[in-house]
Amino acid sequence: MIFEDEPLDPWHPLPILPGHSSPGRLERVLRAGRFTVTAELAPPDSADPEEVYARARVFDGYVDGMNATDGSGANCHMSSVGMCALLTRVGYSPVMQISCRDKNRIAIQGDVLGAAAMGVSNVLCLSGDGVQSGDHPDAKPVFDLDSMSLLETVRGMRDECQFLSGRTITAPPRVLLGAAENPFAPPYDFRALRVAKKVAAGAQFIQTQYCYDIPRFKTFMAQLRDLGVLEHCYILAGVGPLASARAAEWIRTHVPGIDIPDAVIKRLAGAAKQKQEGKQLCIELIQELREIEGVSGVHVMAYRQEETVAEIIDRSGVLQGREPWFPGRGHELQKESA
Amino acid sequence: MYSVRLWTTRHARLFEIIYNVFEPIITRLHPLWKNLGYERVEKPVARLEALCKGVLFDCQMCGQCKLSTTGMSCTMNCPKNLRNGPCGGVRGDGNCEIYPQRRCVWVEAWNGSRQMRNGDAILTVQKPVNFSYQGSSSWLRVVRGVVKSREAAKLNPQPVQAKQAAENTQ
Ligand code: SF4
Numbered sequence: 001m002i003f004e005d006e007p008l009d010p011w012h013p014l015p016i017l018p019g020h021s022s023p024g025r026l027e028r029v030l031r032a033g034r035f036t037v038t039a040e041l042a043p044p045d046s047a048d049p050e051e052v053y054a055r056a057r058v059f060d061g062y063v064d065g066m067n068a069t070d071g072s073g074a075n076c077h078m079s080s081v082g083m084c085a086l087l088t089r090v091g092y093s094p095v096m097q098i099s100c101r102d103k104n105r106i107a108i109q110g111d112v113l114g115a116a117a118m119g120v121s122n123v124l125c126l127s128g129d130g131v132q133s134g135d136h137p138d139a140k141p142v143f144d145l146d147s148m149s150l151l152e153t154v155r156g157m158r159d160e161c162q163f164l165s166g167r168t169i170t171a172p173p174r175v176l177l178g179a180a181e182n183p184f185a186p187p188y189d190f191r192a193l194r195v196a197k198k199v200a201a202g203a204q205f206i207q208t209q210y211c212y213d214i215p216r217f218k219t220f221m222a223q224l225r226d227l228g229v230l231e232h233c234y235i236l237a238g239v240g241p242l243a244s245a246r247a248a249e250w251i252r253t254h255v256p257g258i259d260i261p262d263a264v265i266k267r268l269a270g271a272a273k274q275k276q277e278g279k280q281l282c283i284e285l286i287q288e289l290r291e292i293e294g295v296s297g298v299h300v301m302a303y304r305q306e307e308t309v310a311e312i313i314d315r316s317g318v319l320q321g322r323e324p325w326f327p328g329r330g331h332e333l334q335k336e337s338a
Numbered sequence: 339m340y341s342v343r344l345w346t347t348r349h350a351r352l353f354e355i356i357y358n359v360f361e362p363i364i365t366r367l368h369p370l371w372k373n374l375g376y377e378r379v380e381k382p383v384a385r386l387e388a389l390c391k392g393v394l395f396d397c398q399m400c401g402q403c404k405l406s407t408t409g410m411s412c413t414m415n416c417p418k419n420l421r422n423g424p425c426g427g428v429r430g431d432g433n434c435e436i437y438p439q440r441r442c443v444w445v446e447a448w449n450g451s452r453q454m455r456n457g458d459a460i461l462t463v464q465k466p467v468n469f470s471y472q473g474s475s476s477w478l479r480v481v482r483g484v485v486k487s488r489e490a491a492k493l494n495p496q497p498v499q500a501k502q503a504a505e506n507t508q
Contacts, residue, residue, distance in 0.1 A: 182426030
């Protein structure tokens, strides 16, 4: 997708349209009402920039934004700020994840300014996994802010041009604010209300946990609609291919917060080619989710199966022929038309 | 203690009533606190508060108590210190992602809030914790807050009072 006002160099920001918060492509696509696709980009355990670009390239032409995770699962990797710096350099549209686990309010606000200066237009505010679940269980958990107060903090930086302390920011970070929600974890009645709370704190889009339980997700969406949240916030439903019945079973028992219904596991177990079936299932889920009122897109988390994302999105048909921007493509076409 | 904490949260309405009686009493004692000197009473009152709330709620003495907005469940017991709601890792059985043998503090908080008359306070966004208050008395802070907002209300019209009241802690 190429906008009319594309900058000549892709690493320059787009003009901020009236009513928009950021100069980013993701906000453009969301606000245009197009079915939006984002994907999780796993950071490398390396200082080689090429590894980041190689991981990003597999999504070229299929995603509108990529989440640069921030020590997800409390494991140490390249930082989300570092990844975003590399990605924005060539014009990608990363969603910078910020977890409250590792940094206090001083470090976080500094990172937000730094990231925005490097062209990051989207920030996803998370509480983060506990240190106990990662490779450094002996680390000190920070949790100075939580996802909600983090949202409010960044919104204050952007809209009031102020740090949490009240000190003035001369050029505010123009970012679109996102948050996460898990409709599949108790207390279920609280989940939609918690999204409303996040929207009140500044969230403009929500990426959800993996959706395998469509009926529960539909209830959640209906609650959001009744709360009037959908007018103020874009919902991207979380999806991802399951590699096998065994993998699914393992995730269900070992990763807290991911709910995979028995029927899904049964279906995978019964298939001759489980990996293929996992992809097929993911495609069907995306198609089903697209039909639900208020779903603006999907967020694909294909951990260690990133190479399948392009095929899944392609076969699901949700882009309807639209080709999201990627480095090189927009540039060439624009030059042609110029 | 864990079992007592579960019990108090499951009787959140009772503790809401008790607190609603208790707060005006300590507030009325303002002249006493003032005469003795707030600084002087800070330590003994904080100790008493830590004892009472420690037994009942496993209070962590953050100094800016929000029990009445969190279903009488002390959310500083959440291993992530979340002040605004449960994380996404709550287990299917309602236990904590990090300590699978324990109930999620926020599942209990939500259930407690559903019993309370003013339970919907759980839906308001809470400010970040002020860590410089750690260990100090929340009760005395409430009294000072109420007195200050009353005095401000005398001098000024409505809005200030409303703002102060919203910032009150328990
Ligand atoms: S499961 Fe509940 S108690 Fe445990 S970290 Fe998450 S919110 Fe806190």
